[in-house]
Amino acid sequence: NDGSGPGGDGRDSIEIGALSIVDTAPVHLARSLGFFAEQGIDAKITTVQGGAYSSSGVVSGQFDFGFSNTTTLLTAREQGLPLKAVANGVASTGRAGPGKDYSAVLVPKGSAIKSAKDLPGHKIAVNQLKNIGDTTIRAAVRRAGGDPEKLEFTEIPLPDMPAALAAGRVDAIWTVEPFQTQAIDQGAHEVCWPFAEATDDLTVAMYFTSEKLLREKPDLVKRFTAAVNQALAHARTHPEAVREELGKYTKIPPAVIRRIVLPKWPTEINRPSVQAIADFARKDGVLSRPADVGALLP
């Protein structure tokens, strides 16, 4: 699907590969509120299972734009994938504390773990190893004065985390909304907020495209960015619209939607936080070279 050709009436149709999770609410809003249409774009959003698939889709030309977390994008860039960030995706609220951020480390009732410092020596579930979860946890632990070397990570898909925690298969889980709220409902509580604790105002994920598209259709990219930015701003100021949209494109039970903590959707990419993530990843061996953050960011 080269997709990006102008439609019959001079409009561009594009395909976006993105996960159907809370984080991507703005791009769905942009479509349903007509922000894309205003920019002369017909957008189709295709659900993928992970950021890696949206990257390969963008490289192969199946997608015109993708949504992926910062670590994945940095890794892709290091391996030579010609990707360019074009808009901010989602950011941490930057506030640590129960009910303050949309991602946290949770432990079961009665756990000895009280804060990031207590995590070393325990088995912690993340959805993907060598990705944003474990690097930010390490950073948070390091900041809190713990020994990140002693952390023990294991992979569990996000949906299965609450059950694994309840069954005592792991000591702690790192998860995001809506599973955070679900786990809390089942008796777990938050002890650490790695996104907020690792660095300030972390840019967790971004929208991106390929260098090819950027070169060939700079105007389309500009219009895409404009539409997304408009949506980000809208999402930030209209949480109710976001929750309503979530009811449409996800299967999160309505009762949960009402209570989940929403992330922050700034329009600007926080460059220092991306650099910080790159440095963490380098330190943890996820990246093998110091990253060229400038090559990725617009």
Place this chain on the structure above:
Amino acid sequence: MSTARKGWDGAARKRPAGPLRRAGLRLLRVLGLPVLLILGWWAYSSAGLTFYLPTPGRVATAFAKVWFSARITEDVLPSVGRLLTGYALAGLLGIGLGVAIGSSRTLRAAAEPVLEFFRAVPPPVLVPLIMLLAGLDTAMKVLVIVSGCVWPVLLNTVEGVRAVDEVLDDTGRCFGLRGAARLRHLVLPAASPQIMAGLRQALSIGIILMVIGEMFASTSGLGHTVVLFQRGFAIPEMWSGIVVLGLLGFGLSVAFRAVERRILAWHLARGEERGRHA
């Protein structure tokens, strides 16, 4: 599988003379097609400049770098251990259940829908359930392997047992062949060609499920490594992992064939002797 050189109608054709020539031909037969395929890959990948399909050269370099290391003992061996355990369990379960189901019409009618039900559930969606019941450790990964490997063995055993020659079965019944002896001397050998077909299928499915099992709740293992490479965009490394999977499959199948030659000796020899011809 028979390795005799046979014509379309099963008639053996003239064999080449000379041990040296024969060895050469054999080598050509084993390596010919793979070499051709690798050449094709080379041509395609060096022309196409595609990120996801690196040249064989790059894959070979990555292979040497990645796999001639501690990974062999840390990732590959434990994976293979789990694979073999799961495979063996699946084999026992498949043959055991298969014989029971194949021998009893009532049991077959009652059990088949349930089994078909489970068979149709994709392992990736079954994994969470297995995780729920069996935890995250080796047991879960072995169970995932069993959950996939058991089907070809089971189905083939059921069909093999159902197809036992009637005269042979009558003979066994008359001479009081019952229970374990009937199983050992009549049912299993009669069904063995089909059971072997199932076991062979299961071998490669086991490898696939080893990877799938290690995609979840894992920190090490061959499958996990391949998936990590894939997610980390280390494409030549990922391909080198796939090559390892292929080599593993090939190695296991060579071993399998050796065992099969022994078990099905009567079957193969019978086919061959009769087929020999002008």
Place this chain on the structure above:
Amino acid sequence: MLEITGLGKVYEGRGGVEALRKIDFRVADGDLVCVVGPSGCGKTTLLKCLAGLLTPTTGEVRVAGRRVTGPPPGMAVVFQEYGRSLFPWMTVRKNVELPLREKKVPAPRRRELVEEALSAVGLAGAAAAHPWQLSGGMQQRVAIARAIAYEPQVLLMDEPFAAVDAQTRAELEDLLLTLWQRLGVTTLLVTHDIDEAVYLGRRVIVLSSAPTVVQEDLPIDLPAARDQITTRSAPRFAELRAHVYAQIKQAKTGVPGGEAPAR
């Protein structure tokens, strides 16, 4: 020993083939009965019902007073399809030995029985071969060896000598007679060879063609000790032979006729 009462069998395929209509006869303990009849009249079916391998549609079969619902113990069967009744994955020796193991015969005795049986049928040299490496007649002899090594109380044989040459056939016939006399095995033997039926049988049962009933139950009033030369050249033998031949001819054509042979 064997009692067959009102036995009928209808195969369900092909719109219902009535293989046997109504068969009644008894075989006394230690008797030797030969069954003859036109091709396809239901001899094999009768044998399989006796062996408990087929469920009769009507009537019943009793062996030693017990109603047959499955293969009764102590019975050996030689199948018409001898080739298919041998286990191709076993050597000849194993094939003969297997039922003995099942009978829990101790190993040394087993070996003895196997060797004896195989040499009795002239196959001592082929013990290590697989059945598919043997000629048709040899395969048939393996099946016979298996049955006699088993030392059954009841022996059912379906054309057991069809695939061997005349000379071997005569030898095997005499082997059967010797065994029968020595062990007192109740024997039912299906054959096409009228000479053989008269030579071996103490009684010959002639089956009609379909709808199959017992057309004649003929006692063979030849001297108990039989001999290939003298018995077969006895005038009474020729009479009985001719009579059975006429009966089968009649069974085939359906024309009634053929009185019991005059004494």
Place this chain on the structure above:
Amino acid sequence: MLEITGLGKVYEGRGGVEALRKIDFRVADGDLVCVVGPSGCGKTTLLKCLAGLLTPTTGEVRVAGRRVTGPPPGMAVVFQEYGRSLFPWMTVRKNVELPLREKKVPAPRRRELVEEALSAVGLAGAAAAHPWQLSGGMQQRVAIARAIAYEPQVLLMDEPFAAVDAQTRAELEDLLLTLWQRLGVTTLLVTHDIDEAVYLGRRVIVLSSAPTVVQEDLPIDLPAARDQITTRSAPRFAELRAHVYAQIKQAKTGVPGGEAPAR
């Protein structure tokens, strides 16, 4: 038509079984030759070499002057293992028809041939059945029907009447003779039944036991027109019969003896 020169066959399994040592004989165009010999002496092996199904170890076989390297055209074979030579997935009619289709016989003629052949063997009613629904004798007759429907130039038969009753056997023998006379088929027939060999054959070839050679090649000097009653009761028939019997006996025991029967 058939020329067999120095034919030897060693089976490789079991440390090499010498089934045939050195066989030499010829069968003229349109001749009818019966082969007899002890069980396991190599008759089936000989037939398979003739049919191009087995490669001789030594010597060669020629059919119509051409060296046999594979089944020659215009040849039909009736196998000893008749049951397994029928395709279980086809009805009886289809089984008989299949070779004719391969021979590109047009459909109407094909139907005619199949019907004729099946009724000749008395199976017109079983055309729609599958082979495994038939009795042993019926299966064998299907195999015969398939061969005669094929209208071959050369007909090889391996104990084709072993599984049928005496009356049917006689009928099939006469059917074979009629066909042979009408079509002039060169026929080679393996049998155990010495009477049958003498009754049918223009020549009887007696094979020795292993190491197998042609022990005797006996011309049958009975009148060309044969008849179940008169031929079989002719004194010459009895002489020839006795002679062949003695030959086989000798072949089995290996003791030399038995001159050609005096004329």
Place this chain on the structure above:
Amino acid sequence: MSAPRAAGLGLLGLACLFAVAEAVPRLGLVDPRHLPPATAVLGRLATELGDATLWTALGETLRSWALGLAIACCLAVALGVLIDAVPGLRAATASTIEFLRPIPSVALIPLATLLFGAETGSTLLLVVYAAFWQVLIQVLYGVADVDPVARETARSYRLGRWAHLRHLVWPTALPYVLTGVRLAAAVAFILAVTAELVIGSPGLGLRIQLAQSGGAVTEVYALIVLTGLVGVTVNTAVRAVERRVLAWHPSVRGEAAR
């Protein structure tokens, strides 16, 4: 056994499964929030079935399933027969086949998306790749199982290459092939769902993926039950075909006799 009786027994088996699935969470062996009781799952399935989009999703999945399965079967049968028919081909291909077979389709996803950006193409590639081997191996074993006497018969009547295949090799291999088709049908369905799950092409897999990432546990299980039921249906259909085309085979004809 009569068809209604067999169906009754089958339903009985499913009922037992249902009872177990109901009892395990109800008895507290597993937290019902992670494994909901069967009634809840079936209730949810019932509501889902009332949703028209579910049927379109199912249709999408079944379409790529059927197409992929058909392609895989044809390719595998053709190749299997060819490998058997051409002397030496079996030996020449053996190493490659054994090497390629264990490569997980899932690992081919990047390649698939690369070659067939369009979604159905990718799904098809994965489905065909996975199902193909199942049938091929069965075909290879099946064609090697021809009865030697039957083969000699065919040869003596000089059956041509085609007739030999059609009348001898194919019927012999058919029971193996049907088992292969049953195996492949499940694998193809699994791959169709998995590909949708991973790549995100529309279909049942996508719905499962959405339900999973939304934490809607009951719905996940409802959809799993649906996939299972599809499997049962497919198997019933293949069994029916088998009863027709294998009526001559001991495995089927044995059921009628005795």
